[in-house]
Amino acid sequence: MDAEIANALALGPDSTMADHTVDITTIGARSNQPRRIEIWFHSVDGTVYLTGLPGPRGWYANLLAHPRFTFHLMHGVTVDLPAAATPVTDADDRTALLGAIIAGIDDLYIRRGSPRRVARPHRWIADSPLIRVTFD
Numbered sequence: 477m478d479a480e481i482a483n484a485l486a487l488g489p490d491s492t493m494a495d496h497t498v499d500i501t502t503i504g505a506r507s508n509q510p511r512r513i514e515i516w517f518h519s520v521d522g523t524v525y526l527t528g529l530p531g532p533r534g535w536y537a538n539l540l541a542h543p544r545f546t547f548h549l550m551h552g553v554t555v556d557l558p559a560a561a562t563p564v565t566d567a568d569d570r571t572a573l574l575g576a577i578i579a580g581i582d583d584l585y586i587r588r589g590s591p592r593r594v595a596r597p598h599r600w601i602a603d604s605p606l607i608r609v610t611f612d
Contacts, residue, residue: 484552487519493584499548500526502538511538517547518577523608525564527577530596530603539563539607547609557611564606574601 487495496516504511513535518525524547528536539545539561547557564570578597 478553480553481549481555481557484549485517485519485524486522487517487580489583491584494551496584498550500535501546501548502535503542503545505534505537505541508542511535512548517609518580520573520576524611525573525577526561526607526609527574527600527604530599533605536563536605536607547611559612560610562608562610564608570606571601574604574606 484495493516496518497514498517499512499514501510501512503509511534515526515528515535518527526535540563543561545559545561547559549555549557564573575597578600
């Protein structure tokens, strides 16, 4: 992988909300049509993950039905990366990964001077979609 791309994917403690923001293009679970949305990505121990608010998510359903998708980097470097999605379902893995992701989100808000934090982290761990991203 190109060093510039690897650098954009390697989020650190000084990463901004913009650094976390990407678009993904999935294939609709029912429509079989391309669907592009904006989402945050997270890096834990060098691996990229996608997650979101607890509850059902269309993008997650799309990736379960069609794991191949495009990851569109837009900050630092602009590039479309072919990728594959693997759902993280093991309870221990989810607890560890979402705990790290939630801590990172909380830190982003604190650095912005906001008292806001992830509400009900236990619900995130139990009910949020969690995808491990593998790049081609």
